[in-house]
Amino acid sequence: MQDEIDSPQHHVDSAGTYVAVLVTLLFLTILTTAVAYVDLGYFSTVIALGIACTKMLLVALFFMHIRHSTKLTKLVVVGGLLWLAILLLLTLTDFATRTWIGVPGR
């Protein structure tokens, strides 16, 4: 029999941890809304996405228990994000560079 190396289900987070995460998430929501009213130029989008990514990490690590997940699950999640990056980046390389060279007939 294999030993219980990864034993996610035996780990119960305290209610206090979840409350702390919730409070942080609510604070970040108010922060992102408030910051949107300030003219920061391009950085508005960067900050908005930065806060959104932070919130995503909090939800994934704590609420979705990635912290206590098996290595395989973690690998699958990171792999999934990698595919999303391929989807977004490769699509954008097309649209970002289309106008660089004149396309015949257009």
Added chain:
Amino acid sequence: MADHSHTETLDLRVQFDTAEQQKDCSTLGMWIFLITEVMFFGGMFAAYTIYRQFYPEVFAIASTSLNAKIGAFNTCVLLLSSFTMVMAVRAGQLGKQKAIVGWLILTLIFGGAFLGVKGIEWHEKFVEHHIPGQAEFHLEGLPQSEQGHAQIFFSLYFSMTGLHALHMVVGAGMLIWLLLEARKGTFSAKYYTPIDVGGLYWHFVDIIWIFLFPLLYLIDRHLKV
């Protein structure tokens, strides 16, 4: 190897060696499904990025026509529902039957509240003639030549929030099923995988909204204070 002659229970089906293995298997399966969902929504986020890059000013003006305060409020409601959901999972881990039911009901209430507010917002858009495809579509502050581009923003707004809301409705159905099972006493500290896996789905839908909110509601808010 494990003895496969054991009688089958919910927490240990015959095809698994250990309860641990069964649970890991369910969790992994759910994550694989969620990744297909990430790719599904990812296509829409890609479309959004490209069109926003094409028409940044139109997107900014169209975005400010949405009510950011209601959006922020609704985001908080959804985050609260995620919190109550994780508390339901925690109650499952501890085998507290009544607490599971209570937290699930709260999750359902917050989820329903989110959908209700969303419905009110959509209705407002109908009243303001901001529905893409409407003959009388008109977004204030834009010349006639840019109205079509504004329709692209609202097409994305309605498809993305609509698809998100559809996921919420599916999630609500799932919560009701979990509730019925929880009241029957199906779940215990040994077997709460359905709540856990259902929670993963609910949090995933929450994460989608975490990105939708700033991308749709909060573009260049300073233009209109």
